[in-house]
Amino acid sequence: MSIDTSLVCSKLQQGRETIVALCSHIDDDAWRWRPAVGKWSLLEVINHLADEEKDDFRKRIDLLVHQPGAPWPAIDPEGWSVSRKYNEQDPAASLQRFVQERAASLEWLAQLRSVDWDATYAHQSGPLRAGDLLLSWMVHDDLHGRQMLRIQHERALHMAVPYSAAYAGAW
Numbered sequence: 001m002s003i004d005t006s007l008v009c010s011k012l013q014q015g016r017e018t019i020v021a022l023c024s025h026i027d028d029d030a031w032r033w034r035p036a037v038g039k040w041s042l043l044e045v046i047n048h049l050a051d052e053e054k055d056d057f058r059k060r061i062d063l064l065v066h067q068p069g070a071p072w073p074a075i076d077p078e079g080w081s082v083s084r085k086y087n088e089q090d091p092a093a094s095l096q097r098f099v100q101e102r103a104a105s106l107e108w109l110a111q112l113r114s115v116d117w118d119a120t121y122a123h124q125s126g127p128l129r130a131g132d133l134l135l136s137w138m139v140h141d142d143l144h145g146r147q148m149l150r151i152q153h154e155r156a157l158h159m160a161v162p163y164s165a166a167y168a169g170a171w
Contacts, residue, residue, distance in 0.1 A: 005115075008109060015145070018141060019046070019049065019098065019144070019145060019148070022145060022152075023148075030152075030155060033155050035154040035155070039151075040086075041086075042148055042152070044086040046094050046095055047081070047086035047097075048080070048086065050098040050101050056075050058104070058105045059072075059073065064120075064130045072123075116130065117131035117134065
């Protein structure tokens with residue numbers, strides 16, 4: 001099946017703009033605040049997004065379409081948050097790193113030609129096609145954008161104790 005990569009690029013550009021907008025006017029405390037033990041901060045989410053650009057989606061699709069059968073490098077998105085000290089990074093630099101990695105991804109995608117989107121990798125969770133990875137990449141920003149909104153919502157509620165936001169409606 002053929003996939004229009006210009007539509008994919010448009011969705012990824014939209015995701016970049018949404019993520020950047022969600023990060024505007026955030027102070028340092030808000031960047032690093034976690035809603036609960038084991039939950040990510042906004043800074044951890046943005047660093048995760050940057051690393052996923054470079055070390056997961058772009059790299060794995062590239063291997064699958066240009067070197068079918070080549071083993072994929074191991075990834076550890078949850079572990080990277082700790083080992084790469086996401087919450088200790090500079091917020092502005094982290095956001096800029098995401099923007100730069102996304103720009104590199106968009107440039108790379110725009111150059112793809114005659115891709116076999118049905119090329120399949122025998123992943124531990126089951127067969128993954130290049131098209132499956134591409135679709136997952138496209139919706140990844142949506143998932144984390146929702147997460148970022150939730151973090152900001154939960155922080156607002158936390159900061160407003162003892163007051164209630166029930167009047168606004170249910171989350």
